[in-house]
Amino acid sequence: MRAVLTGLCILSALIVPGTSLSCQECTDLQHNNCTSAPKQCQSSQTHCVSILRQTVLSAGGSNMMSIIKSCGTKKDCDMTTSTNAGNFQMITISRCCNTDNCNTPQINIPAKEIKSNGLYCMSCYSGSSHTCDKKENTTCVGGEDRCIQYDVTVTAGGPETKIAVHGCATKNLCDTQGRAAYYGSSFEMKSFQCSSGTRPQLGLFLSALTGLLFMKLFS
Template sequence: MYYNRTRAAEINAPIIVLEAALTMSSCLLLTCLLSAIAATGYGLSCIDCTSLSGTVCNGSSMVCPSGDYSCLLSYTVTSIGGMEISKLYIRQCAQNNLCSKTGSISLPNGKIKAGTTCCTSDDCLPPKPTLPPDSSEKNGRSCKACFAPNSKTCDTELFTDCVGNEMMCITQVSTTTGDVTSTTTVQGCSTKEMCQPARQMWNLNKMKVHLENTCLNNGVYVQPNLMLAAIALWLFWKSSC
């Protein structure tokens, strides 16, 4: 009897080992499948909406693409002649390089100020962005300045004086697609934050706005005394001809 039990144990041992191996393999396979599903099937969800009323909007939830994304809140104020003409709030999924920015662009008789904040939980509301303070102090630089609707270029000889921290000359081309298709080009003075990233994409309800920023960090830096010297040399050259 003892022999039979021992023999039976020896016969069943490989079967038990095989069953354990199969069970372990199944668990590993299930774990891998669940990991793959989690990696490909889950993404951060964020509210997607736009408001021109000057108040933070609320809208439907959308799942962000995979990668380095956060829920973004953008606040942009546009002024012409010192009067605010629009206050735009945007909530959407955005790549992390759009987060935590505050900057401004000066245009002919106009100003654009913007700020962004982010958060990283599903459908979260980021804190209200802050805008850069107004400044009228010229920093010694000037940039070509223009506003050209329905154009991808902006040929101008008009210059605007840069103020505050606006040490860059920016050319910004915005292309809107969707219900309305249009392209607008602006040039002016800009803070560094408004130049990066060079390519951006924003959702405006049923429309998408693609921004392309090209910036120069030297601008046109001319001291007043050098400007006077240049004018004097030009007048001397004209009188000699």
């Protein structure tokens, strides 16, 4: 019996409990960096995530940065998304690391691509409601090959804010159902739809215009 107990004690000493990752976890909706005391992650969360988002409202000349740092998984890592809804433009970048408290450095937003890719989407934006009316065709740029429609509620940084966006976006924003840009508990996605971008039907338009001119000439 004593030999059995001795063996169990030795085995217990050899078993070292696993330790989970610790990361910065904070949100600042008005600046490009934030800091916090390290937080212990869940065992399924293998990476420290930093997501920086830049939103530009050309109508009011507003250019705002926001940062989210959290525990996460590899699927949240290393994505750059772009959204274009006419007056509203957004670009996000996520960066990850997998050592304790490693998501402390400041990250920077890359320059947004401005070259048209030949696609377009109907667009509109509302910063105060979950609905907006499609008002214009917006030309998609760079890797924006999807048309998106989504409604999101922002629950951090002051009073609750409702937002609606229709416009062009990159595929990875669709693949994550908006999570790549609106990450964490500060955002509640109400609805999210995605479809392929549209190419202008120039040939059909010219044919219709030619037919109309012939009708006018011979009527």
